[in-house]
Amino acid sequence: MSRAAKRPLTVMLVAAEASGDDRGAGLARALKARLGQDVRFVGVGGEQMAAEGVESPFDIADISILGLAEGLLAYPRIVRRADETAALALREKPDVAVLIDSWGFTLRVAQRLRRQAPGLPLIKYVGPQVWATRPGRARTLAAAVDHLLSIHAFDAPHFEAHGLPVTFVGNSALTVDFSKARPARLRRRIGAAPNDPILIVLPGSRPGEIERMLPVFEDAVRRLKETHPRLHVVVPAAPTVAETVKARVAGWSHRAHVIEGDEGKLDAMKAATVAMACSGTVTTELALAGVPMVIGYRLGPVTAWIVRKVLLRTRWVTLFNIAARAFVAPELIQGDCTGPNVAREVALRLDDKALRDRQVAAQYAALDKMGRGGPDPSEAAAEAVLKILAARAPG
Incomplete structure (x- = not known):
C-alpha cells in the first residue's frame, strides 16, 4: 500500500525567528508543489509558516533570543518551549x-527528539557559522542530527570532518524576487517626490535587537533629518517585533513610516537611497536590491566581550563582507555603533552618488562569490529532504 493510501507525508518544521520562518515557509511551499495533498506540516514558526499550514503552539517571539546573558535569563523558557516542541512531535x-537555524533552541529540540523518538530523521537547515566562531559546535551538531542542509558552499568540510553529511542548498536571501517591487508605489505611499532621498532603517527581528539598535538608529535619524530635511525615513518591521517597533517609532521626534508586510518591504528596498541596518540576513537582501548600506550591531556587554576575546575567528560579521574579505559596507559594532557614527557614514553616502555606486558594485561582486544566480534554495532543500527520506526507506 502506498504512503498516499495510508496518510500524507508528515513534515515537522521548527523555526524560532523571522529569517527561519521565511526559510520554513519556502520549504513548505516547495514540498507542497511536489507532493500536493500528500504532505502535511506540523511544528513551530511564525506568520509565513502559518500561511503554509504550520500551526505553531506558541509565538516564536517568545524564543527569539540573542546574547549569552539574555540566553541565561531566558533559559527556563527556552527549555519549556523545547519540551513542548518535542511533545508536539510525539503526538x-x-x-x-x-x-531551521536558531542554534540554541533547535539544538535542544534535536537532543530531545533524539532521546524520545530515536527513529525520527533529524535534518538541520542552516548550520552554525563554525568557520567564524565556536568551531566545537560542528561536533555537537553531528551528534544531534542526521543531515545538514547548508546555505554556504564552504560549510561542508567543517561538518563532514565529524561525520555529518552535508547538502549545499544555497541561501534563500540570494533569491528574493524584486521583480514585482514598485519603488514609485512606496514613494506615493509616503509622499516622497521622485528625487527625494529615502533612508530605509532595519533594526532587526529579535526583541533584543530592537532594544539595543532602535535607540541608536533613532539618534542617527534625528541627526540626519537636521542636515537633510528632504530625507524620508521608512522602517520595515518584522512580524515578530512589529508592535514594539510601531510603538517606539511613534515617539520619534521626526516622522518615520513603519511598513509591514513583504510587498511594502520590497518596495522600500528598491526605493531606498541608503540603508542603515542591523547585521543579519536583511543585509544580503539589501545588497541584492542594490542598496548601499551602513551596518550596525550591538550585543550585551558580557556577550560582546566573550565573542571578541574568545570566540570570533573573522574580522567581519556581514556575510558579503566575509565573502569579499573586505569592508565593502562599513560595520559599526559595539562601542562604534553610536548615533553620530551611523549618521556620519549614512550622510557620506547620501551626499556622494559615486560612493553609493562603488559600494553597490562591490556588494554585487561579493554576492556573486556567495552564489547569486544559483538554483532556488527552497527547491533544493525540498529535493534534499525527499532524497534523505527515500534513502532511509525500507528496501
Whole structure:
C-alpha cells in the first residue's frame, strides 16, 4: 500500500525567528508543489509558516533570543518551549523533522527528539557559522542530527570532518524576487517626490535587537533629518517585533513610516537611497536590491566581550563582507555603533552618488562569490529532504 493510501507525508518544521520562518515557509511551499495533498506540516514558526499550514503552539517571539546573558535569563523558557516542541512531535508522529537555524533552541529540540523518538530523521537547515566562531559546535551538531542542509558552499568540510553529511542548498536571501517591487508605489505611499532621498532603517527581528539598535538608529535619524530635511525615513518591521517597533517609532521626534508586510518591504528596498541596518540576513537582501548600506550591531556587554576575546575567528560579521574579505559596507559594532557614527557614514553616502555606486558594485561582486544566480534554495532543500527520506526507506 502506498504512503498516499495510508496518510500524507508528515513534515515537522521548527523555526524560532523571522529569517527561519521565511526559510520554513519556502520549504513548505516547495514540498507542497511536489507532493500536493500528500504532505502535511506540523511544528513551530511564525506568520509565513502559518500561511503554509504550520500551526505553531506558541509565538516564536517568545524564543527569539540573542546574547549569552539574555540566553541565561531566558533559559527556563527556552527549555519549556523545547519540551513542548518535542511533545508536539510525539503526538503528531512526523516522518521527518527539519530544524531551521536558531542554534540554541533547535539544538535542544534535536537532543530531545533524539532521546524520545530515536527513529525520527533529524535534518538541520542552516548550520552554525563554525568557520567564524565556536568551531566545537560542528561536533555537537553531528551528534544531534542526521543531515545538514547548508546555505554556504564552504560549510561542508567543517561538518563532514565529524561525520555529518552535508547538502549545499544555497541561501534563500540570494533569491528574493524584486521583480514585482514598485519603488514609485512606496514613494506615493509616503509622499516622497521622485528625487527625494529615502533612508530605509532595519533594526532587526529579535526583541533584543530592537532594544539595543532602535535607540541608536533613532539618534542617527534625528541627526540626519537636521542636515537633510528632504530625507524620508521608512522602517520595515518584522512580524515578530512589529508592535514594539510601531510603538517606539511613534515617539520619534521626526516622522518615520513603519511598513509591514513583504510587498511594502520590497518596495522600500528598491526605493531606498541608503540603508542603515542591523547585521543579519536583511543585509544580503539589501545588497541584492542594490542598496548601499551602513551596518550596525550591538550585543550585551558580557556577550560582546566573550565573542571578541574568545570566540570570533573573522574580522567581519556581514556575510558579503566575509565573502569579499573586505569592508565593502562599513560595520559599526559595539562601542562604534553610536548615533553620530551611523549618521556620519549614512550622510557620506547620501551626499556622494559615486560612493553609493562603488559600494553597490562591490556588494554585487561579493554576492556573486556567495552564489547569486544559483538554483532556488527552497527547491533544493525540498529535493534534499525527499532524497534523505527515500534513502532511509525500507528496501
